Amino acid sequence: MAYLAWPDACPSVTYLKQPRGNGTLSGFFQTKPLENIHAGQAVFWEGDEASNAVQVVHGVLRLYRILHDGRRAIVGFAFQGDVRGVAFHGSYLYTAEAVTEAAVRRLSCRHLHNSAAEDLILRQEIFGAISNEMSQAQEQIVMLGCKSAEERVASLFLMIARKTTNLLADTVEIGVPMTRLDMADCLGLTIETVCRVVAKLKRMNLVSFTGRNHAIIHSVRALAHFAGDDLGLYATPSLAS
Amino acid sequence: MAYLAWPDACPSVTYLKQPRGNGTLSGFFQTKPLENIHAGQAVFWEGDEASNAVQVVHGVLRLYRILHDGRRAIVGFAFQGDVRGVAFHGSYLYTAEAVTEAAVRRLSCRHLHNSAAEDLILRQEIFGAISNEMSQAQEQIVMLGCKSAEERVASLFLMIARKTTNLLADTVEIGVPMTRLDMADCLGLTIETVCRVVAKLKRMNLVSFTGRNHAIIHSVRALAHFAGDDLGLYATPSLAS
DNA sequence: CGTTGAATTGAGAGATTTCAATCCATGTGG
């Protein structure tokens, strides 16, 4: 096994694609105080006025909407480095809640937009963040619209791997902090189906679990194939043709 | 029946919530030439550099992604007045293709963003457009993640009604320009299931069809109830408590 | 009037859910 990647241990891969630390958006967030969020505590609520953008410093957030009859749809997860809430003009479209202990920084949208007026780089970074959020939503739609239960569960593990490891090796260790119910509500499945599929993935030796929240993907490529994903997304430098 | 609403006959309701005509974003688009798009012709392709934002002047676009094994996911439809492509930083996340004969105007994103630097109203309108697009994507995720086939089909008809009528009355006439395959690929179902559900809606007297692309929703409220939606979204002025 | 592609309907198969029972990990109190 080549690379250990507990969610909090390394910056998100998607985020690394943007300038980090020295980038103005990150710089802006850096000036704001670190806010610790307990597991289960909300960062913002669906329907509230979307006055702040949030950056996840560590931990994982679940983003969800509740239907009036109580059903819950998890529209996505936010990992370390992810920025959420920039794309909302009026009110938040979902509730953001800490899965584990987490920490975030908040930034006033108005302040951000005003600063963006004078700063080209910042504008680009803001649109980059919006584009990231949009991209994740599209990914979710494709998964729910086209994929089988098995493909969905595999896709979720791969998503976690992409977000929390650099995918340098074909075998990666990932943290799976969310409960089976979280996974089910995100994948449009039931808890039981998620369990059965995970059991199957274990039987097929595609993944194994060391504790409930800690998994090893034995072959990212094989799992991606199983997920019906384009392998290009997961090609590792050493394996890429 | 109170209000006729063929898709091209009146401006989109969502769009009316923003200043129209005199608003700077619309104003910008107005300066651009009208581009006629034949049915089936693409406006932009997934993966192409997202250099332009597009406003639908009339007609309907289907927005879709193709998986590498050929499956198609329609991530949404764009109706008259909708603006798409503002939220993309790098490349387009989906292909946009005319369902019917349509017309659009294009606007350079770079131009738009530069102008936005000096214009507060324009900035707000841009974020409004992004927020609209994001909102539709979230809606889609909730539908695919939580709802049954029957609820999904009903939701689609209601979505069309919301986009193409003012919902002043409980009975509305809507255009359904897309094929059953389009509907199926948007709802994560098969053609046959869509057909059966539509047949059931007809049997229940919730909708009726006058021609293949033309339906009457006999009671928006009843259909919304059937769709598992919050009735508040559809309350008509006369019916609202 | 025949051809074509889309839409519809039926019957059987398959995937996922539901309901129920059991297992496991964790924390708490005695």
Next chain:
DNA sequence: CCACATGGATTGAAATCTCTCAATTCAACG
């Protein structure tokens, strides 16, 4: 330190929903 209680996770069996495959109907068009 152990027994027990608790909530999440797992597994099984039956029910249900949706899909697949096949046949038929319908509408548009040359």
